[in-house]
Amino acid sequence: MVKQKSKTVEKVKSVLKFGGSCLKDSSSILKAALIIKNRKEKVAVVVSALQGITDLLLDAYYKSLSQNKNYRGTLDYIRQKHLVLASELLSLQRFGKATEIFSGIFDNLDRLLQGISLVGETSPGLKARVLSSGERLSAFLLALVFEETGRKARVYESDRIGLVVDRQSEEAEVNLQKFDKNFLWVRQEIEAGSFLPVFTGYFGCTEDGQVALLGRNGSDYSAAVLARGLQAETLITFKDVAGFLTADPSIVAQAALIPVLSRTESAELSYFGAKILHPKVWEPISDRKITVEIRNYEQPEISGTTITRNPVRCKNIIKSFSINRDISVLRIEGPGVGYKPGIIGQIGSRLSEKEINILTVLTSQTCINLILNQTAAEQAREIIIKLKEPAIRKLTIENDLALIACVGTGVRETPGIADRIFSILARNKINLEFFSSGASEVAIYLIVKNKDALETIRALHREHFQKKTADERAESNPHSSGDTFVT
Ligand code: ASP
Ligand code: MG
Secondary structure, eight states: OOOOOOOOOOOOOOEEEEEEGSSHHHHHHHHHHHHHOOSSSSSSEEEOOSSHHHHHHHHHHHHTTTOOOTTHHHHHHHHHHHHHHHHSSOOHHHHOOOOOOHHHHHHHHHHHHHHHHTOOOOOHHHHHHHHHHHHHHHHHHHHHHHHHTTTTTTOOOOOTOOBBSSSTBOOBBHHHHHHHTTHHHHHHHHOOOOEEEEOOOOOOOOOOOOEEOOOTTTTTHHHHHHHHHOOSSEEEEEEESOOOOOTTTTTOTOOOSSSSHHHHHHHHHHHTTOOOOOGGGGGGTTOOOEEEEETEEEETTSSSEEEEEEEEOTTTTTOOEEEEOOOOOOOEEOOOOGTTHHHHHHHHHHHHTTOOOOEEEEEEEEEEEEEHHHHHHHHHHHHHHOOOOOTEEEEEEEEEEEEEEOOOOOTTTTTTTTHHHHHHHTTTTTOSSSEEEESSSSEEEEEEEEHHHHHHHHHHHIIIOOOOOOOHHSSSOOSSOOOOOOO
């Protein structure tokens, strides 16, 4: 009797996500493949398109929509780029396989763009099909490069694995309940297999099977959804930087890496400007213990920022200052707006129907201030005018503002934090336009004129992290070790 070999089932421990910034040329793609190979635990991979490819696809898409034949040139460039990388990275046999797979993807793209350009019309589903090609190309490329190390890989295109979204949109949300059910067979197949699963980031599909996008830079979000589906313990996103910093290094040269952040802190930082991690990452794993790490793909063994579920307090309370320089305030005035029940809800739902995102709201009895991105402010004003709400007497927009989020666990309940911020601004003669504290457990928001924004963030960073004021020096204990940034 032949004894049947029992199948080993092993869970994926870590999901590794590679962004476009670490898939840009042959040496970075090779590094990614080696990072994957060197992991000791069972892993799954999620990729973005190669650096710059989504922008090029978007360019080809708009050219074809405006019936400009030059879209073909852009497409040729994308094809060439992938073929050259494949020829540099793959053996002859695998190069043959790559050209076959790429031909399929490019034939499809050709047909799509030709069709769009013929009729000069499109649909969100068509646009999503065009843009999703970048991730399909990079996933197959990376999978084949990984196979050069002697192991097997399998690509899962995310419109074919039940990554179902709620509605067709360029910023669709994954329907997690349906995903959990649909994804079961994929998880089981992966747990029973001994291949590397490589998933495409950035898109899923609607229930009727149309490709739908998850928003620009949405592969982080995809990676979180997949980490949930695979029941992984860790999600590591590889970038060309090691993680979150105390400020944007292009503004503050002394900005330093933050080793540990809580999920809420990182969401505040992402939401208001830090481009390190997509703020939607937290939704799919809100009920999971998954630890999220950011690492620099150039130094994969060194930990960058680790993001934990629990709050972590640092001595200085504030861990980082993030900045968004594209801010407008839409002021909605009227003697009764503050006590008119439901008015904010009514405005909010109208704006969200049009996909206008309100960053934050500051209210008083006679005035509601909506904080928005500049282009959204104009659109929001038009929508609110159409509401014809009698309580609203005046609508004004103030442009050219910047919002600075001072983020750290404890900002709300630690006495003296706001006071300290005010005195830094006063000492540096910076006028504060708006101030909001208490809305978030972990953030204080300041709004200043855009022309003062850089000086504000430099002054805050300098005085908070780098030096003590003369007063503080005089007050402090001469034996203390100084006010250094520790977590
Ligand atoms: N490739 C997509 C973009 O560039 C998604 C991503 O990078 O995460 O937006
Ligand atoms: Mg990208």
